[in-house]
Amino acid sequence: MTSDGWNLTRTPGHYISRIARALMRIGDVRLREVGFASGQLPVLSALSNGETLSQSELARLAKVEQPTMAQLLARMERDGLIHRTPDPKDRRSSLVSLSDAARSRIPAGRAILRQANRDATKGMTDAEVATLIDLLQRVLANVNEMDR
Amino acid sequence: MTSDGWNLTRTPGHYISRIARALMRIGDVRLREVGFASGQLPVLSALSNGETLSQSELARLAKVEQPTMAQLLARMERDGLIHRTPDPKDRRSSLVSLSDAARSRIPAGRAILRQANRDATKGMTDAEVATLIDLLQRVLANVNEMDR
DNA sequence: CGTCATTGCATAGTATCCTATGTTTATACA
DNA sequence: TGTATAAACATAGGATACTATGCAATGACG
Structure with a gap:
């Protein structure tokens, strides 16, 4: 212990990364039952009330960079969780909405997460x-x- | 807030993942100055006193799976941070040790991490x-x- | 009205993490 | 001793994150 060349084991950062990794692994295992993954939660949450948002708005909400959100949405679209429709107001953009299948599974997902917490x-x-x-x-x- | 279909923003898990991601990003930026990355810390720490350990021992210490450690060590070897020598006692295994260059930069890395915490x-x-x-x-x- | 910066998105490449699986070597035990 | 189990490592492939870069559409401003 005292001979540890870093002596940084008992720091908040150390525990926080360990917990985050374990929580993500556990969350993924438990959520698979309803077809969700932990990385999708911010998107599911943001769209759960029927709203439609653009990719960049979702990235800002989830606090991830735009290419990260692009990949995530591609997987979610592949898995039938979301739909994209062209934005009539802006030809660069598409509007993302939850599929009915995804919305119907949200209560179950929420219960799983409450239990995990x-x-x-x-x-x-x-x-x-x-x-x-x-x-x-x-x-x-x-x-x-x-x-910053 | 109350209309959030998940209502899971104010949970430890939520904050912990956000902090972990930000800390990793910040740590990587600051450690790049001395040629380290945050994922390498458990390895650097475990070998900093001159010890030599096998890949599986390092994986157990860092609490990551074996293929994760294999990839990490491959990058560290590519970057000249570690050396591998065959284990004379076990032909399946090799012993990992820090390069002199890596060891000499450890105090600077430690200072950076203390400051970040x-x-x-x-x-x-x-x-x-x-x-x-x-x-x-x-x-x-x-x-x-x-x-489990 | 045309130029130019900004915005939205895509693509490429990399780092960390995981699971699943295979190969080789070591070990245990019937 | 011979076989079966276990351990160490490699490989393949996917998910989640990042930076860097490019393109096309929008918008602002002289």
Whole structure:
């Protein structure tokens, strides 16, 4: 331990990357049952109320770069989760909407995610979870600041 | 907000994935100055004291699957960060060690990471950081449990 | 009205991660 | 000893992320 040349094991960053990887793996396994994947969640969430959004609006909402969203939407279209229709107002753009099949599976997906979050905070009081969320929010604000 | 079909924005998982992605991006940018990448940290850390380890030992330490470690080591070898020598005790295995160039740059890399962790917890007291680490540790234990 | 910057998207290339599978070597045990 | 299991590694292929770049359509402004 003390001879570790980095001594950076007990840092928030270390735990956060480990948890993120495990959560993504677990989420993908559990969501496969309803045909979703964890990377698709921001898109499903944004379109769940029937709205139609462009690729760039989705990228901004999901906080990913545009080519990342392009690939994600291509896979989702291939899997029948979304449709694209040309935007009559802008010939560069298409409007993305959820397929009926995807929308019908959203409640099941939401339940799976709620359970996963409960499992991940097992043994923690509501106050502890609230504290954790508060601290994470402040870290996120800091790293967003670092990004510029 | 209340009309969000998922209502899962204010969950630990949501923040943790966002922070992890931002931290990785920032870490990669800052570490590029010394020729490292964030994914290489577990390997650099494990070998920094001059030890030699096999690919599977490194995979276990870094908590990644074996093919992931194989690819990572291939890139690190290509970039001159590590050497591989055949294991005289086991013809299936090779022993991985850090190059002198990599070892000499470790102190600079460590300083960069310390600073990044300080930046990410800016505005938080030592007690708050300790609380955050404690809560994250418990979440990590939970998700590791979920993984089986 | 024409030029020019901006915006929306596509493509290419790379890095990390995963699962599934195969090959070779080592080991255990009937 | 011979076979079966286990371990170490390689390979293939997919998902999710990034940067860099290019093209076409839009919009702003002299």
